[in-house]
Amino acid sequence: MTPAARYGAAIEIIDQVLAGTPAEKALTTWARRSRFAGSKDRAAIRDHVFDVLRRKRSVGVWGGGSTGRAMILGLIRQQGIDPASVFSGEGHAPEGLSAAEQTAGQPAEGADALDLPDWLLPEVKQSLGDKTEAYGEVLRHRAPVMLRVNSRKLDRNTAITKLADEGIVAVTADVAPTALRVVEGARRINNSEAYRNGLVELQDGASQAVVEALPLRDGMRILDLCAGGGGKSLAMAGKVNGSFYAYDAHPQRLRDLPDRAKRAGVKITVTKSPEAEAPFDLVLCDVPCSGSGSWRRAPEGKWALSEEKLRGLNRLQDEILERAATLLAPGGTLAYATCSVFDRENTARVDQFLAQNPAFAATFQKTWIPGEDGDGFHLSILTGA
Numbered sequence: 151m152t153p154a155a156r157y158g159a160a161i162e163i164i165d166q167v168l169a170g171t172p173a174e175k176a177l178t179t180w181a182r183r184s185r186f187a188g189s190k191d192r193a194a195i196r197d198h199v200f201d202v203l204r205r206k207r208s209v210g211v212w213g214g215g216s217t218g219r220a221m222i223l224g225l226i227r228q229q230g231i232d233p234a235s236v237f238s239g240e241g242h243a244p245e246g247l248s249a250a251e252q253t254a255g256q257p258a259e260g261a262d263a264l265d266l267p268d269w270l271l272p273e274v275k276q277s278l279g280d281k282t283e284a285y286g287e288v289l290r291h292r293a294p295v296m297l298r299v300n301s302r303k304l305d306r307n308t309a310i311t312k313l314a315d316e317g318i319v320a321v322t323a324d325v326a327p328t329a330l331r332v333v334e335g336a337r338r339i340n341n342s343e344a345y346r347n348g349l350v351e352l353q354d355g356a357s358q359a360v361v362e363a364l365p366l367r368d369g370m371r372i373l374d375l376c377a378g379g380g381g382k383s384l385a386m387a388g389k390v391n392g393s394f395y396a397y398d399a400h401p402q403r404l405r406d407l408p409d410r411a412k413r414a415g416v417k418i419t420v421t422k423s424p425e426a427e428a429p430f431d432l433v434l435c436d437v438p439c440s441g442s443g444s445w446r447r448a449p450e451g452k453w454a455l456s457e458e459k460l461r462g463l464n465r466l467q468d469e470i471l472e473r474a475a476t477l478l479a480p481g482g483t484l485a486y487a488t489c490s491v492f493d494r495e496n497t498a499r500v501d502q503f504l505a506q507n508p509a510f511a512a513t514f515q516k517t518w519i520p521g522e523d524g525d526g527f528h529l530s531i532l533t534g535a
């Protein structure tokens with residue numbers, strides 16, 4: 151496909167997303183019926199679609215409309231690409247621009263340029279203060295590809311060499327001692343020997359930093375109460391020798407964990423009833439949240455969140471914290487984590503919990519802001535009496 155034809159395909163897919171189809175589904179459906187498209191075409195189209203979704207507000211202003219076509223026009227204007235080179239009407243390129251399209255649109259300014267929904271701005275400002283603009287800007291760009299080195303199998307420098315042998319260039323990242331940032335060859339990771347043999351896992355840098363901050367010790371009984379794919383269970387089991395249990399309210403999310411654990415050389419018990427396995431020395435609650443720290447990776451969430459959804463999430467976060475407390479051994483540790491930067495999902499939840507459970511005290515609290523080495527994240531460590 152020509153570069154212009156790839157933009158044409160992106161327009162079609164964005165229109166479907168705007169009509170309500172999830173982006174991943176729209177991309178897969180398009181790829182299934184477009185066998186002519188190679189892997190590089192699919193990757194470029196995916197990048198265009200996600201670039202637009204991250205910047206939906208500003209590219210609409212720059213393109214002078216709210217259709218896929220206007221948004222791609224806005225995107226290429228933002229990127230300094232000559233619109234005539236894309237909108238040529240030649241081959242499978244998008245139709246040439248009308249006179250109205252040529253004059254419509256203007257550079258985005260103010261709240262438009264931040265690419266955040268208006269209703270959310272007070273929430274962001276309250277949580278991030280003078281970092282609000284930097285936060286909005288970071289979310290407008292692609293997330294880094296981060297790896298966690300399985301330190302049970304090798305050290306970071308050896309991992310860098312092994313990855314380089316397979317055409318994957320990675321550098322150490324300061325965010326965590328296990329973290330690598332991939333700077334070239336990211337698309338080779340899934341098929342690489344290093345990945346398939348469990349030497350490295352795909353895991354965001356802040357997720358690794360959260361695990362680093364946990365007070366883990368050999369011999370502990372540890373529960374990952376919202377384990378999802380089990381990334382944090384694997385990272386914890388990579389650090390100390392303990393008994394690891396993983397639970398998720400949606401057990402299908404845990405289906406790959408036994409294989410991943412085997413690959414990594416660790417043992418994690420998937421449980422359907424944490425109560426039956428309690429008590430635990432440490433319970434990690436990596437709770438469902440708005441995802442406001444990782445909207446670079448899942449930009450649809452930025453536009454889909456509402457005040458009502460946020461309130462619902464807060465209720466669920468409170469419930470999970472309360473449940474976790476009942477699963478702890480006396481003096482045990484409760485670790486509360488979100489991939490959100492909003493106080494309302496972080497310190498406010500913890501404050502509420504502490505008010506109802508005075509036997510607990512917060513011994514560590516940190517919020518990571520999304521940046522070069524990782525997503526936004528929050529961790530509070532609470533210790534019981």
Ligand SMILES: C[S@@+](CC[C@H](N)C(=O)[O-])C[C@H]1O[C@@H](n2cnc3c(N)ncnc32)[C@H](O)[C@@H]1O
Nearest residue numbers: 376377378379380381382398399400436437438
């Ligand atoms: C932020 S994700 C976890 C990510 C995971 N810890 C990781 O590192 O990949 C939150 C998880 O909580 C699960 N969940 C939702 N409601 C829950 C509940 N009431 N109890 C336990 N898990 C729940 C979701 O299915 C989701 O997998």
